[in-house]
Amino acid sequence: MLYQTLLRPALFRLDAERAHTLALTAAASLARSRTLAQIVHDAVARPRSRPVDVLGLTFPNPVGLAGGMDKNAVAPLAWWAFGFGFLELGTVTPRPQAGNDKPRMFRFPATGAVVNRMGFNNAGAVAVADRLADQTRRGLRPPIPIGISVGKNKDTSAERAADDFAGAAAVLAPHADFVTINVSSPNTVGLRALQNAADVRALVAAVRAASGTKPVLVKVAPELGGADLMTVLDAALEAGAAGFIATNTLSTAGRPDLPQGGLSGRPLREIALKKVAEIRAHIGTRAALIGCGGIDDAASARAMLSAGADLVQIYTGLVYEGPFLAAEVTRELAKSSGRESTKTDAQKD
Numbered sequence: 423m424l425y426q427t428l429l430r431p432a433l434f435r436l437d438a439e440r441a442h443t444l445a446l447t448a449a450a451s452l453a454r455s456r457t458l459a460q461i462v463h464d465a466v467a468r469p470r471s472r473p474v475d476v477l478g479l480t481f482p483n484p485v486g487l488a489g490g491m492d493k494n495a496v497a498p499l500a501w502w503a504f505g506f507g508f509l510e511l512g513t514v515t516p517r518p519q520a521g522n523d524k525p526r527m528f529r530f531p532a533t534g535a536v537v538n539r540m541g542f543n544n545a546g547a548v549a550v551a552d553r554l555a556d557q558t559r560r561g562l563r564p565p566i567p568i569g570i571s572v573g574k575n576k577d578t579s580a581e582r583a584a585d586d587f588a589g590a591a592a593v594l595a596p597h598a599d600f601v602t603i604n605v606s607s608p609n610t611v612g613l614r615a616l617q618n619a620a621d622v623r624a625l626v627a628a629v630r631a632a633s634g635t636k637p638v639l640v641k642v643a644p645e646l647g648g649a650d651l652m653t654v655l656d657a658a659l660e661a662g663a664a665g666f667i668a669t670n671t672l673s674t675a676g677r678p679d680l681p682q683g684g685l686s687g688r689p690l691r692e693i694a695l696k697k698v699a700e701i702r703a704h705i706g707t708r709a710a711l712i713g714c715g716g717i718d719d720a721a722s723a724r725a726m727l728s729a730g731a732d733l734v735q736i737y738t739g740l741v742y743e744g745p746f747l748a749a750e751v752t753r754e755l756a757k758s759s760g761r762e763s764t765k766t767d768a769q770k771d
């Protein structure tokens with residue numbers, strides 16, 4: 423295939439972030455033309471898929487773009503053209519920030535992994551909201567659900583974290599179909615400490631109040647487990663969370679063989695899969711669940727859906743398999759009868 427034989431070798435000669443920026447620039451130029459995007463969509467993303475109804479939304483297929491790939495919403499229409507059934511843009515903080523020093527993204531082709539410590543580099547909530555509004559005005563918003571992930575600025579104290587999450591949500595929710603609370607990146611000091619019942623309850627309440635009627639999800643870390651995970655899930659549900667995303671990257675702290683940051687891709691797959699099963703067993707039909715981590719083909723996507731996910735998301739798989747991975751996975755999923763989409767109690771009211 424063209425990506426594996428031609429594009430990937432060229433991109434892999436570049437630094438990982440440089441390759442990502444180039445790919446994003448190419449996607450952004452495609453996203454500027456409705457006609458071109460439609461042509462690409464018709465060519466690669468034609469397969470009829472079984473739509474999924476969750477979160478009170480209809481997803482044309484269950485394969486989404488994971489947070490962090492398009493932090494600033496530069497190419498939504500291109501992701502749709504490539505076959506994605508939904509997007510999670512961001513993570514966006516209230517104020518723009520540069521992120522950590524480079525290099526901060528590393529590939530490990532032998533294991534299909536990536537390590538990153540980007541640190542929420544993003545243009546800030548107002549700039550991203552303006553861009554989304556502009557895309558809508560110009561008819562360049564794709565016909566798929568768009569979620570926006572919100573976070574806190576690096577220099578905001580833990581005590582003021584809820585103001586950051588709610589501030590970003592207030593600006594961005596009008597342009598989103600759902601809002602995600604990212605308390606699980608390992609690359610902002612103190613962020614994961616917010617994964618406790620009291621903070622999660624307060625964050626969900628604050629973000630819900632700022633997001634109007636839009637469903638609010640919480641994205642969790644793969645390390646969160648046992649009783650800690652259960653109390654966080656319960657607190658989020660009590661505060662009205664509509665769903666969860668499992669998982670974010672695995673911290674490489676204490677792994678001298680790897681750069682410091684968060685591990686994604688194939689080595690995360692089994693861990694994320696177990697986490698999804700564990701979460702589904704606990705929440706039952708009370709909320710939606712999006713599985714993320716190490717999906718790079720139809721079999722791994724199917725395994726995630728079978729473990730209890732309503733939808734899946736991909737980031738690292740795109741690095742290794744190319745932009746048409748979502749279309750390929752969707753096509754394969756549609757061939758197999760798959761799992762019937764189920765409505766959760768949360769969506770029925």
Ligand SMILES: Cc1cc2nc3c(=O)[nH]c(=O)nc-3n(C[C@H](O)[C@H](O)[C@H](O)COP(=O)(O)O)c2cc1C
Nearest residue numbers: 488489490513538669670686687715716736737738
């Ligand atoms: C370079 C990079 C940047 C990321 N940035 C974000 C982010 O801003 N927000 C977020 O929620 N997740 C972020 N993630 C995590 C992914 O959304 C996803 O949870 C994780 O990579 C596991 O999925 P994967 O194995 O398909 O990559 C990032 C991942 C990578 C590789």
